[in-house]
Amino acid sequence: xxxxxxxxxxxxxxxxxxxxxxxxxxxxxxxxxxxxxxxxxxxxxxxxxxxxxxxxxxxxxxxxxxxxxxxxxxxxxxxxxxxxxxxxxxxxxxxxxxxxxxxxxxxxxxxxxxxxxxxxxxxxxxxxxxxxxxxxxxxxxxxxxxxxxxxxxxxxxxxxxxxxxxxxxxxxxxxxxxxxxxxxxxxxxxxxxxxxxxxxxxxxxxxxxxxxxxxxxxxxxxxxxxxxxxxxxxxxxxxxxxxxxxxxxxxxxxxxxxxxxxxxxxxxxxxxxxxxx
Amino acid sequence: xxxxxxxxxxxxxxxxxxxxxxxxxxxxxxxxxxxxxxxxxxxxxxxxxxxxxxxxxxxxxxxxxxxxxxxxxxxxxxxxxxxxxxxxxxxxxxxxxxxxxxxxxxxxxxxxxxxxxxxxxxxxxxxxxxxxxxxxxxxxxxxxxxxxxxxxxxxxxxxxxxxxxxxxxxxxxxxxxxxxxxxxxxxxxxxxxxxxxxxxxxxxxxxxxxxxxxxxxxxxxxxxxxxxxxxxxxxxxxxxxxxxxxxxxxxxxxxxxxxxxxxxxxxxxxxxxxxxxxxxxx
Numbered sequence: 001x002x003x004x005x006x007x008x009x010x011x012x013x014x015x016x017x018x019x020x021x022x023x024x025x026x027x028x029x030x031x032x033x034x035x036x037x038x039x040x041x042x043x044x045x046x047x048x049x050x051x052x053x054x055x056x057x058x059x060x061x062x063x064x065x066x067x068x069x070x071x072x073x074x075x076x077x078x079x080x081x082x083x084x085x086x087x088x089x090x091x092x093x094x095x096x097x098x099x100x101x102x103x104x105x106x107x108x109x110x111x112x113x114x115x116x117x118x119x120x121x122x123x124x125x126x127x128x129x130x131x132x133x134x135x136x137x138x139x140x141x142x143x144x145x146x147x148x149x150x151x152x153x154x155x156x157x158x159x160x161x162x163x164x165x166x167x168x169x170x171x172x173x174x175x176x177x178x179x180x181x182x183x184x185x186x187x188x189x190x191x192x193x194x195x196x197x198x199x200x201x202x203x204x205x206x207x208x209x210x211x212x213x214x215x216x217x218x219x220x221x222x223x224x225x226x227x228x229x230x231x232x233x234x235x236x237x238x239x240x241x242x243x244x245x246x247x248x249x250x251x252x253x254x255x256x257x258x259x260x261x262x263x264x265x266x267x268x269x270x271x272x273x274x275x276x277x
Numbered sequence: 278x279x280x281x282x283x284x285x286x287x288x289x290x291x292x293x294x295x296x297x298x299x300x301x302x303x304x305x306x307x308x309x310x311x312x313x314x315x316x317x318x319x320x321x322x323x324x325x326x327x328x329x330x331x332x333x334x335x336x337x338x339x340x341x342x343x344x345x346x347x348x349x350x351x352x353x354x355x356x357x358x359x360x361x362x363x364x365x366x367x368x369x370x371x372x373x374x375x376x377x378x379x380x381x382x383x384x385x386x387x388x389x390x391x392x393x394x395x396x397x398x399x400x401x402x403x404x405x406x407x408x409x410x411x412x413x414x415x416x417x418x419x420x421x422x423x424x425x426x427x428x429x430x431x432x433x434x435x436x437x438x439x440x441x442x443x444x445x446x447x448x449x450x451x452x453x454x455x456x457x458x459x460x461x462x463x464x465x466x467x468x469x470x471x472x473x474x475x476x477x478x479x480x481x482x483x484x485x486x487x488x489x490x491x492x493x494x495x496x497x498x499x500x501x502x503x504x505x506x507x508x509x510x511x512x513x514x515x516x517x518x519x520x521x522x523x524x525x526x527x528x529x530x531x532x533x534x535x536x537x538x539x540x541x542x543x544x545x546x547x548x549x550x551x552x553x554x555x556x557x558x559x
Contacts, residue, residue, distance in 0.1 A: 243525055267529050
């Protein structure tokens, strides 16, 4: 059985407004690593909020590990299963000291003191912020704040974490660190990771990419499958990695080039073959 | 002529406390009039501190900030003058929208300059055009707009001040590729129309490569590298050392050069890359 399952989901913010989510059926398997791509306003953030039950669908239903997200009585169970990291770190920090902020969730779960200590330390280590444990949160830079927000979710040890453009404000190193953390959470701890992103580099890391446009899913597959559809992605205002685009442009000019090349090294390999001939 | 020049500028936060931090250490640089400078550097490297020095939002602990060769701190009472010449757009400017309509929000700055109504209307219209805001959107509440539209409305509010120097902290963060292009393209158009100077802080090497003339690389509160775009991206190794990146396309050419298939690696835009490869393929 899928960990998250959406059946015929529709959503509008009010009855007069157009549908933001327009008929979505999707299954996300336990332990998978899924990236959701789409341009601004395509409904991907709304989908993320629906998947972890922050908003309820106007039509259809969503099951998270068998729990219907509309079932108010099981709300706490649902929250324990599925955490969400948002785009803006300033909206997610609640305490004035870093380690207190990370401890907020486990404290509210009523865990014993030693367990909280353990979880906070390991969560901070995962995002490489251990040395800031005693610092005040408001003096951190944007990227550091975001890492604390991620640690706060990690300390809850949820089965699934949804990242809503959580790396949008980080520098390349920070982004790599968070991407590595996502991968570690997924591959080592078996946490289901759903990441919403504009960064193609981040989407490539996922096992599966879902592309959205105007509230609908328009493509679903592995990174190589998705990025071989250059025209289709451009139609919905998405970019492909630069090397993918370069090979595509060459192909349009009549050169024979393979599709779905995503990394600079693979492209170098392809071009080496062509140039040596 | 330099629009802005920094001479021996240092900024120390929390002097005399255990959290004392030297945010900027002896910065010397200039931003020539009519150019686009991209400031890159990892989180906490001092980019945003540098930006808030440029319109006098922050006073340097030591050193001088010159705007068209005049120190901006010479007569602190005339700071309003400085602020109308140097526009500063913070990260996520859409959080600063407040008025009832987009039009009124954009008009807020010029209105406070006590300009005649006719001039205000003209400026609002122009600024909206640069930012791709439609006539219809001007009448809407800014809170009904999408994220990308809000961002454009907020930037239009600064353009309506018609600043000679525009400093933008991550203007395209969180936008999709099309949104990035619309905003950055509009800013370049503004620059070309008014001969303005743009200073853009960005994490996106691809955007910097595409839009900037010069690059200033910050690292640990110091200037790590500065120069023309092609000079900077040619020194990929040094950028990697500072935990920074080069555009993906440049990485490809660095690898091709290593394999002896291509002579230069200072290639950072797609169009040029295509030409080079086609020439190699013959």
